[in-house]
Amino acid sequence: MINVTQPFLPAFETYEKYLKQIWQRKWLTNNGPLVQELEEKLKNYLGVKHLLYVNNGTIALQIAIKTLPENCEIITTPFSYVATSNSILWQGCKPIFADIKNTDFNIDPEKITALINENTSAILATHVYGNPCDVYAIEKIAREHSLRVIYDGAHAFGAELNGKQVLSFGDIATCSFHATKLFHTIEGGAIITNDDELAKKMTLFRQFGHVGDDYFSIGINGKGSEFHAAMGLCLLPMMKEFIEKRKGISQLYDQLLKGLPVQKPIAVNGTVYNYSYHPVIIDSEERLLRIQALLRKNNINTRRYFYPSLNNLPHYKGEICPTAESVSARALALPMYYDLEQADIKIICDLIKTCF
Ligand SMILES: Cc1ncc(COP(=O)(O)O)c(C=O)c1O
Incomplete structure (x- = not known):
């Protein structure tokens, strides 16, 4: 049987080295040392300021969308995996579909402006198959209309545009590290931003809205485990x-x-x-x-x-x-x-x- 994708597994001994560390520490989750190490390495790889490792690419989208006003409209692409538009709906926002270009099959910036109204808060576009959206045109429209730009970069890890990682573009970019992806952590994902305030907010959202024993905001459980991070640490050098x-x-x-x-x-x-x-x-x-x-x-x-x-x-x-x-x-x-x-x-x- 030839499947459309097949997960890559590292040499067992490479993964085992991390397992031994986990067994010694008995620190399995809750921002453990392997998660922290992976976040640092991913940040360096991508050349970005903030990266939150999360437990899948869908929660990454949900947390990113949660930074927007409730019930807002979000202009998005109809040509993506259903997680993109479902996350918008799941967060109680409204997806408005703008058609795609017939070249790279990414959202067509020329179709966006006509769909903007006073309820529009963001553009959520997918870098389809890992090919970058027209990020400069999208950013220009977003600036003119004070919109946030979120990229679903589930496919884009490792792709570059003009010498920068594709995932470094946008106010927020999300990624999936699902087992079938080019780079994976079995299940997993990331939220990427260069904005300190957004990073702070999304860090709280990722861990139930609290830091230490204090509760500061609403939140959800988006944490990744040490076992998942270990897989990422094995595969990133490859x-x-x-x-x-x-x-x-x-x-x-x-x-x-x-x-x-x-x-x-x-x-x-x-x-x-x-x-x-x-x-x-x-x-x-x-x-x-x-x-x-x-x-x-x-x-x-x-x-x-x-x-x-x-x-x-x-x-x-x-x-x-x-x-x-x-x-x-x-x-x-x-x-x-x-x-x-x-x-x-x-x-x-x-x-x-x-x-x-
Ligand atoms: C474009 C896109 N967005 C989001 C996701 C969701 O990612 P995950 O499966 O990690 O939740 C996927 C998964 O394949 C995807 O292809």
Whole structure:
């Protein structure tokens, strides 16, 4: 069976070294030394001022959204994982969908301004597949209208834009370190900001609203454990290798699928990609379904990522977003993970070719 992703595990002895420390200290959670070490290392890696390690990427989004006024409107993308818009709704805010660009499939800044009104507090955009949004255009709109910018960077760890980490852009960026991600801590995530006040607020939100024995605000439990942080500490030194390995896989897919009418994301200038995913946009949904069924018959799993366009989910009465609807009907993520064999990529591509 070839799955669309497969978690990477470090050498057992590497993880075991951290387990021994945990056993000695009996400090399992509540901002333990491994969580603190991971936060420091992640901050250095990303070149950012504040980074809060949390227990998943969804709670990271929820905590970020909690810094906004209650019941506000948030302009967001319909082409993302459902956690993005569900977090907005979960926090009692209203997602307003702006359509995407047909190049990198990120939110189209030109579609944002018309949706702004007196209830709008923020733009929440996803760096789709790890390719950066048009961050400069989004920041300009946000400044003009006094809006906060939050990036869902669940896919963007390790990707760069003009020499900076993509996750360093925005008032707040969030990330997911789920087991299937390029870099993972089994479950986990991060909230990133360069703003001291926001960092202080979100630190309280992460730990029930209290520091020591004093209760200062409302809060939730977003803490990560020592066991999860340990996995991150094992994997962080391998980031360069992870990206290189995936780059090779991606290049082989491109070479073998050359000439077929499939579209790939075109990133904005200045992007250094992290190869989180290998998505292809097929020329029709009907062909996508045939490809997916044929691969499944051969024990190869792909994923319609993202499908459906979020504005079409029944719990939103969303705006019409023709580009997102068209792309999401035809987007297919092909298997992509560290241990994926070249021979398997060849089989996958040969099967795909028979569908054209
Ligand atoms: C774009 C996006 N946002 C948020 C999430 C949620 O992250 P987590 O699974 O860590 O809660 C994901 C997870 O895949 C995602 O792809």
